Amino acid sequence: MRFTSIQFRLTFIFIGISFLTTLFMGAHAIYGAIQETENMLAESRKDLEESAHLQLEYQAHTAWSVVSACYQAQLRGDLTKERAMQVAADLVRNMRYDNGQGYFTIDTDEGVNVVLLGTEAEGKPRLDAQDPNGRYFIREMIQQAKLGGGFSNFMFPKPGTKEPLPKLYYTMEFAPYHWIIGTGIWIDHIDKRVSSREKHFASSMTSRIIKVLTSLVLLEFLFVLLAFYTGRKLAHPIQIATRRMKELGNGKLKMDEETATQMKKLSEREDELGAMSRAMNEMNKKLYDNQQLILSMAQHDILTGLANRRHLTEFIDGCSPDTMFTLISLDLDHFKEVNDNFGHQTGDAALLILAEVLRAEFFDALNVRMGGDEFLIVITGKEQQATVETRLQAFMQQLLFVYQQDKQLRCLTISAGIAYADEQPVPIDVLMSRSDEALYAAKSSGRSRYRVYGRD
Known part of the structure; x- marks a missing residue:
């Protein structure tokens, strides 16, 4: 032109x-x-x-x-x-x-x-x-x-x-x-x-x-x-x-x-x-x-704002092969009952409460919503088992205390499974499988508790 x-x-x-x-x-x-x-x-x-x-x-x-x-x-x-x-x-x-x-x-x-x-x-x-x-x-x-x-x-x-x-x-x-x-x-x-x-x-x-x-x-x-x-x-x-x-x-x-x-x-x-x-x-x-x-x-998860599976994958890919991880798998107990009885808005509120308490108690970890009512805490670096368990207990107690304040959420509890890399790094997929096994053991033994992989 x-x-x-x-x-x-x-x-x-x-x-x-x-x-x-x-x-x-x-x-x-x-x-x-x-x-x-x-x-x-x-x-x-x-x-x-x-x-x-x-x-x-x-x-x-x-x-x-x-x-x-x-x-x-x-x-x-x-x-x-x-x-x-x-x-x-x-x-x-x-x-x-x-x-x-x-x-x-x-x-x-x-x-x-x-x-x-x-x-x-x-x-x-x-x-x-x-x-x-x-x-x-x-x-x-x-x-x-x-x-x-x-x-x-x-x-x-x-x-x-x-x-x-x-x-x-x-x-x-x-x-x-x-x-x-x-x-x-x-x-x-x-x-x-x-x-x-x-x-x-x-x-x-x-x-x-x-x-x-x-x-x-x-x-x-x-x-x-x-x-x-x-x-x-x-x-x-x-x-x-x-x-x-x-x-x-x-x-x-x-x-x-x-x-x-x-x-x-x-x-x-x-x-x-x-x-x-x-x-x-x-x-x-x-x-x-x-x-x-x-x-x-x-x-990030659109509801809770926590990291999602894609973020977790990119985070793991960015870590060096000798990184020591501690994984904690979390799962809400009776979550389906809350959704069925009070609706998904109440269920979403329960998930948002969990996310806020999780951020407060594990502020230095990567907190991931794996989907539904399943969450994962990823802690990098070698950690003492007693310290992690103490923090997890504090988290569970605080979460249950908040849920008890609402009659629609009182039935909710939480189960957890912990997997450690003790002396040397363990592949992340192996640790995730172990934490899932520990979580399943916690649910099988009555829920509202946690189990540590490798401990009878």
Whole structure:
């Protein structure tokens, strides 16, 4: 394009560069928000599925323990084998969980049903039973149990209905009686909860994008006005400003020392070029702050503000191989009851309280929300076990004290598992597995307590 005036030529260049910068940053912000929403939804689904797996494993082990207790009575001579098997079957048949919706089944390893809610199926063979997709789910359940316990997926209608729905089942073997003990849940609720969260995240993302775009549009409007005042200045200051705008268009928000000095001198001018330079610096600061905000949101839990799994991974990658770690896995007890009885807003309040107490008691550690009601404390450097346990006890006591002040949260307690690197560094994945084992031991032994890996 041809211009008869250098002023209009420079004005056109300035407007073009500022528009490209605004367009780039707007696209970058939208793309980042979309990616963040997709990641949060994926993590949400993963957390719900992991919670379902843990619940089924725990409940199946509970039923297995009941049968094992009857078997022990048989071994002591308190019951005959037939009587022990009958008592075990009756006990398991009457067991319920999840507000009475969860129940247990027992089949022999040859596919003959022993326990199924006292229905007509008891005592009949089910080895050839198929779901609507043609899966021999009884055979699959027996196979998983024989392998040491495992999960099966198939379609099965809920009690009192005829429509088959996806169901997740966990089975394990009780070898002395040749029994396959199992329990399952329908997982259609996971899709419903994920869909609900998707709507919430989408609404939040839209609001955030509108704010970013509004800010960028206002900045673009400001630079259009300033462009008309820059054409009357000398070529060298214009070249400096143009170069800086190109850097912004390429996403380079942090200035080097030389550019910062030049821009400072330009901003001290009292004419239009000085005003433009100051506006550029203000835009640079706002864009940089927005970029840092987006990066921070990608590394922190949106509810509690604690570090998320991505932040944890980057933190571990940044540590040297000889770093000594101490890990504490935390899990709220009875959290599902609070959500079910008082709603997710009350559950979110409980998580926010936990996060605040965690920051106060472990201010020098990396505090991570792993998902749902699961948290992780990462302490670097060699620590004395007694010191860590004392701090953990203080944290648990303070948290329970706060929960006791609210009648809706009084049922909540917390369980913890500790894993140390004693004399030499231990791989972080090994420590996480150990802290999870210790946490499981704490929950298995009654909850509202902690256990240390390696200690009987």
